[in-house]
Amino acid sequence: MPVFTVMGENDPFLHVSLRKNERIFSESGAMVMMEAPLQVKGQIRGGLGRALMRRFTSDESFFQQEIEAVGGDGDCLLSPALPGDIELLDVTPNSSYTLSDGCFLAADSGVQINPRLNTIGGGLFGGTGGFVIMEAVGQGKLAVSGFGSTFTLDVTPGRDVVIDNNHAVAWSSTLHHEIGMPRTGGGFFGSLVNSVTSGEGLIIRFSGQGRVVICSRNKAIFHPPAAT
Template sequence: MQHQLIDTPDFGMLQITFDQPNEKIVSESGAMVAMDTAIKMETSMRGGLLAAAKRKLMGGESLFQNTFTSTAPGQRLFLAPGPEGDLRAMNLAAGQSFFLQSGAYVAHVGEELNLDTKFGGVKGFFGGVGAFMLKVTGPGTVYYCSYGALHEVDCPPEGYTIDNDHLVGFTEGLQFNVRSFGGTRGLFFSGEGLVCDFSGQGKIYLQTRNAGALAAFLQPFRPVETNN
């Protein structure tokens, strides 16, 4: 199949053109914008109901997904994420991993690609777009999005600090530590909340906006009902 990222970086959309029958792409629930009618779609819960229940008990999150299967060459499928912003693709070799905020996942191609929705190594990430991180391991291609523009940073030798709400993902080779910004007082009064300190060699992907900041900005404009 062929892919094209269109309308980026502001309102990214993924266009898939299938080359032959029985090609498959898996997406998050609700990502489909349009498709040729003859394309088959199946909805499932990754890992099944029992695995989802275990994730819930462990503080994780079940992941519903749609699988689209072509029935003829030339069929097209359009997918788009929920937030306004950029859309990217990352090709992963066999055994190569990419760590991604759960809310940034859009779709993936590759039957051998593993999407670990209960990865325990980054339990300190919470709040913001996703309650936890996904560990995506190749071979395959993963499509991911950002809220606002997507900014790529090579971690400098002295390390790098990022607000958790602006973190989209990071590559292998990086170590991290999650902490409150400015101690307990900073956590509640600085407006920054939790941050992550990165060190090592690798790339970090940031988004220029976050939903929490938008909600705080809009709060004063909400109509307030008064009791007469």
């Protein structure tokens, strides 16, 4: 099985070691370096229908990279499009993950990234993928990236977690999630006014049992410093 290792603290690389005939897939353009025994090619992974849905309902690419060790063992380095941390997650038949737009980096060949329907609130207002969101299922390692630093929260029954929707990277598919406004008191109108004036916008409320990966920066409002 390919070995995934995060290398570096600031804007890290994803280092993957492959044995002969092993392969991984990654977001288009993620490969930075690979050794000579490896081969990279573009694939319409999951079939034409899934590829079209992935492209037109999220920030993911129509084509994905497949990296395979065809000539022997070899290593490669991958990098996400936005600067930030990389988190490694274990996908199993009993532990799948839902992904926010643009957060997928790479995975074992035993993992599939499938489209599934979002909640009505998430589809209309969520910022996490519209009416169709991506879910990682199967068996193997999954690498996701967040804009800025990342942190993993454990959600337990009776202790709901509220997260700004633009800071969610990935979460256990077993979790129940609802899109809404932060609780500020004063009823619906008061919550709406406070949501606008505080700049917090919409939130996702997670409940149940599972994990949530969050990132420190919001790419929707981030403005890089002007060149001098």
